[in-house]
Amino acid sequence: MKEPYYMAYEKRYQTVFSAGAKCWGHTPNDDVLYNTLKTWVEENNLKGKSIIEFACGEGACGVILSELGCVYYGVDVSPTAIMKSKKLLENYPNATVEVLDMVKDKIDRKFDAALDCMGLHMLITDNDRKSYLENAFNSLKENSPMLFFRESYRENGTYRGVVNSADEWAKITGDDYNTPMLRQVQNAKDGSVVEVYIPLVPARAKDKNGYIEEFENIGFKVEKFVCMDDSTAIPYSASIFVRK
Numbered sequence: 001m002k003e004p005y006y007m008a009y010e011k012r013y014q015t016v017f018s019a020g021a022k023c024w025g026h027t028p029n030d031d032v033l034y035n036t037l038k039t040w041v042e043e044n045n046l047k048g049k050s051i052i053e054f055a056c057g058e059g060a061c062g063v064i065l066s067e068l069g070c071v072y073y074g075v076d077v078s079p080t081a082i083m084k085s086k087k088l089l090e091n092y093p094n095a096t097v098e099v100l101d102m103v104k105d106k107i108d109r110k111f112d113a114a115l116d117c118m119g120l121h122m123l124i125t126d127n128d129r130k131s132y133l134e135n136a137f138n139s140l141k142e143n144s145p146m147l148f149f150r151e152s153y154r155e156n157g158t159y160r161g162v163v164n165s166a167d168e169w170a171k172i173t174g175d176d177y178n179t180p181m182l183r184q185v186q187n188a189k190d191g192s193v194v195e196v197y198i199p200l201v202p203a204r205a206k207d208k209n210g211y212i213e214e215f216e217n218i219g220f221k222v223e224k225f226v227c228m229d230d231s232t233a234i235p236y237s238a239s240i241f242v243r244k
């Protein structure tokens with residue numbers, strides 16, 4: 001039995017692409033994303049080095065990191081997203097992508113750096129988050145950096161208790177993986193706006209202390225915590241720079 005986030009994402013990508021959308025998540029021409037990755041690559045001397053991206057979606061960061069000269073490996077649980085990212089990255093010989101559940105499938109190689117762009121916050125239960133972060137930690141060589149970009153963030157007022165299941169989260173917040181919501185997507189061919197019904201996939205925001213505690217419990221050193229400006233991708237978010 002697949003986890004609820006698998007079904008929710010797979011269905012979402014299938015629905016928006018069959019409505020004619022070119023893409024749903026980040027695009028390579030997001031200036032803030034591009035500039036953040038460029039600075040991170042330069043500051044950590046990652047040109048020519050191997051980078052794993054968890055929850056890579058449609059491959060936007062793969063394009064940026066490949067353009068910056070990195071050797072890229074992206075993973076995502078959604079086969080439809082991976083199909084899209086494969087196509088987007090076909091002209092970059094140093095980029096590969098694969099379907100993989102970052103919570104369950106252990107990474108058996110060591111990388112020079114790791115990236116997560118709006119991935120961690122999609123995991124709701126404490127156990128899933130811990131398994132994933134341990135997996136990410138173990139995929140890195142000693143002293144390597146990891147960047148969590150645009151993770152859902154609240155200054156205060158986030159739920160501080162333990163969450164054991166998606167049902168428990170739905171009871172706490174009212175957010176579930178099933179209730180359809182009206183969303184608009186732009187058809188890539190004629191520019192028309194098409195309405196689709198897809199669930200607003202639950203996400204779990206943390207405050208600054210909540211994130212820092214979570215990363216430190218795994219063994220990461222938190223080097224920088226940056227509150228981000230509102231964006232079309234997400235209204236309240238933070239980017240967190242950590243190191244193994």
Ligand SMILES: C[S@@+](CC[C@H](N)C(=O)[O-])C[C@H]1O[C@@H](n2cnc3c(N)ncnc32)[C@H](O)[C@@H]1O
Nearest residue numbers: 009025026055056057076077078101102117118
């Ligand atoms: C908010 S989207 C971000 C996608 C992309 N990083 C971007 O910024 O456009 C979250 C992504 O997490 C992926 N995801 C959720 N749970 C996952 C898991 N357990 N393993 C791997 N990917 C997962 C989803 O399929 C989806 O592509």
